[in-house]
Amino acid sequence: MKLTVHVNGASYTREVEPRLLLIHFLRDELRLTGSHWGCDTSNCGACVVWLDETPVKSCTVLAAMADGHRVRTVEGLGSGGELDPVQQGFAQCHGLQCGFCTPGMMLTARWLLDRNPDPSPAEIREALSGQICRCTGYENIVRSVLWAGRHGAGKHAASKHGASKHGAAGHPAAGAAGHDGAPEIPA
Amino acid sequence: MQVPAHVEYEKATSVEHALSLLVRYGPEARVLAGGHSLIPMMKLRLAQPETLIDVNGLSQLSFITEANGELRIGALTRHAQLLDSPTAGRHFAILHDAERVIADPIVRNWGTVGGSLCQADPSEDLSAAFAALKASMVIRTPDGSRTVPARDFHTGPYETVVAPAELLTEIRIAIRPGGGSAYAKVARRVGDWPVGAAGVAIWLDGGTIADAGIGLTAVGAEHFAAAEAEEFLRGRPATEASFARAGQIAAEHCRPSSDQRGPADYKRHLASELTTRALRLAMRRAQRQDTPAGTAPGRPTGTAPGRPT
Numbered sequence: 427m428k429l430t431v432h433v434n435g436a437s438y439t440r441e442v443e444p445r446l447l448l449i450h451f452l453r454d455e456l457r458l459t460g461s462h463w464g465c466d467t468s469n470c471g472a473c474v475v476w477l478d479e480t481p482v483k484s485c486t487v488l489a490a491m492a493d494g495h496r497v498r499t500v501e502g503l504g505s506g507g508e509l510d511p512v513q514q515g516f517a518q519c520h521g522l523q524c525g526f527c528t529p530g531m532m533l534t535a536r537w538l539l540d541r542n543p544d545p546s547p548a549e550i551r552e553a554l555s556g557q558i559c560r561c562t563g564y565e566n567i568v569r570s571v572l573w574a575g576r577h578g579a580g581k582h583a584a585s586k587h588g589a590s591k592h593g594a595a596g597h598p599a600a601g602a603a604g605h606d607g608a609p610e611i612p613a
Numbered sequence: 614m615q616v617p618a619h620v621e622y623e624k625a626t627s628v629e630h631a632l633s634l635l636v637r638y639g640p641e642a643r644v645l646a647g648g649h650s651l652i653p654m655m656k657l658r659l660a661q662p663e664t665l666i667d668v669n670g671l672s673q674l675s676f677i678t679e680a681n682g683e684l685r686i687g688a689l690t691r692h693a694q695l696l697d698s699p700t701a702g703r704h705f706a707i708l709h710d711a712e713r714v715i716a717d718p719i720v721r722n723w724g725t726v727g728g729s730l731c732q733a734d735p736s737e738d739l740s741a742a743f744a745a746l747k748a749s750m751v752i753r754t755p756d757g758s759r760t761v762p763a764r765d766f767h768t769g770p771y772e773t774v775v776a777p778a779e780l781l782t783e784i785r786i787a788i789r790p791g792g793g794s795a796y797a798k799v800a801r802r803v804g805d806w807p808v809g810a811a812g813v814a815i816w817l818d819g820g821t822i823a824d825a826g827i828g829l830t831a832v833g834a835e836h837f838a839a840a841e842a843e844e845f846l847r848g849r850p851a852t853e854a855s856f857a858r859a860g861q862i863a864a865e866h867c868r869p870s871s872d873q874r875g876p877a878d879y880k881r882h883l884a885s886e887l888t889t890r891a892l893r894l895a896m897r898r899a900q901r902q903d904t905p906a907g908t909a910p911g912r913p914t915g916t917a918p919g920r921p922t
Binding site: 427443444445446447450466467468471474477480481482483486487488490491493534552553555556557 | 614615616617618619620621622624645648649652653655656665667669693716717718719720722723803804
């Protein structure tokens with residue numbers, strides 16, 4: 427079948443088998459290998475991409491189901507050569523070790539921050555609870571998302587929450603900063 | 614690498630079109646909604662349909678509305694939408710309780726309410742919730758539609774009354790005064806299938822239980838329900854002693870089997886204990902709804918305002 431998918435703002439038309447999974451379409455047909463193919467059973471979340479407005483596990487979605495829809499992958503997270511604040515957070519707070527889970531983690535974090543610009547650590551853990559970091563680097567992943575939230579990653583962060591909750595929000599090294607400005611996670 | 618076997622694919626553009634495709638392709642066709650049960654089963658060759666009829670474009674089947682004293686949930690409603698719906702949570706807290714412990718947030722974004730029910734897994738959470746609520750399932754047929762009680766919907770593991778050329782389109786739940794509901798589940802880890810779970814709805818008349826619905830899943834309960842325990846509760850005082858006895862009766866009448874999730878005895882214990890716990894919580898909620906002027910706030914309904922309901 428012939429399908430057209432709008433990935434990261436570009437349209438791609440391909441002839442594929444209906445049984446082709448979205449993750450393989452992205453990686454093998456489009457050579458967008460930032461999305462990872464992990465457990466194949468919709469448990470690990472390495473394959474998370476956005477389908478229109480929501481993150482989905484692309485190992486459990488057919489490419490055919492994305493026909494005519496928008497897909498956003500990690501390659502579409504930054505813009506104009508500038509990293510998204512979520513990516514900056516992962517860099518600042520050592521949010522990755524082997525990096526295999528990172529693209530999916532960041533795409534879900536981006537989605538969370540769009541809906542909730544100032545999430546608590548508990549809300550971050552809940553949002554990421556369908557994704558597995560086999561290095562078990564969860565503490566730093568949560569710190570990375572907190573960092574992003576405090577550095578303007580949330581669409582409405584500045585106006586809605588202001589500086590009262592986090593003290594000197596917006597200054598990497600200020601406030602309850604740990605190593606490299608990484609936020610401490612409250613007990 | 615797991616990939617489904619060769620399959621034909623059709624995209625339905627309306628309910629009528631979906632039905633005509635189902636007629637054309639016959640019993641070896643399967644409806645594809647979220648696909649979060651069907652696609653894994655296709656990868657394992659546990660399901661091998663000849664044709665998939667993709668209904669994801671049927672936005673008219675994605676809704677949560679209150680009309681004519683009923684809550685109506687479209688079959689294509691995603692789990693996340695049900696969890697985020699203040700309307701659903703205000704009337705039936707059990708639905709939010711259950712949704713919160715179904716899989717994980719990303720799976721809930723795409724898996725659908727109707728798909729879960731039609732998959733008819735004997736450990737499925739919403740089947741117990743809708744059995745407790747005594748919901749009705751609206752099924753479109755090539756000639757019209759029919760309505761089936763939730764408790765008659767499943768005919769066995771992975772089997773429902775939905776015929777090959779039919780489509781589940783809607784779930785309806787009557788909104789009755791004095792009601793409260795709750796869902797209690799024990800799973801091995803977050804997001805897993807239940808070892809055992811109980812859903813409960815009760816309707817109070819003062820301190821008396823006017824009516825009760827008890828749903829059980831993963832413990833071999835007939836029709837996902839504990840009819841004998843419901844019968845026991847009807848007309849009794851809403852007390853701890855009544856709830857404890859109802860739990861025991863529910864456990865006596867289910868038939869759990871031992872498997873990798875736990876031994877049968879433990880599951881029977883869960884059926885009793887979780888029924889009692891859910892009854893307790895449902896009663897508290899029913900009493901809150903009963904406060905003067907109906908001003909009692911509903912449960913918090915998640916962190917995401919603005920999602921479609």
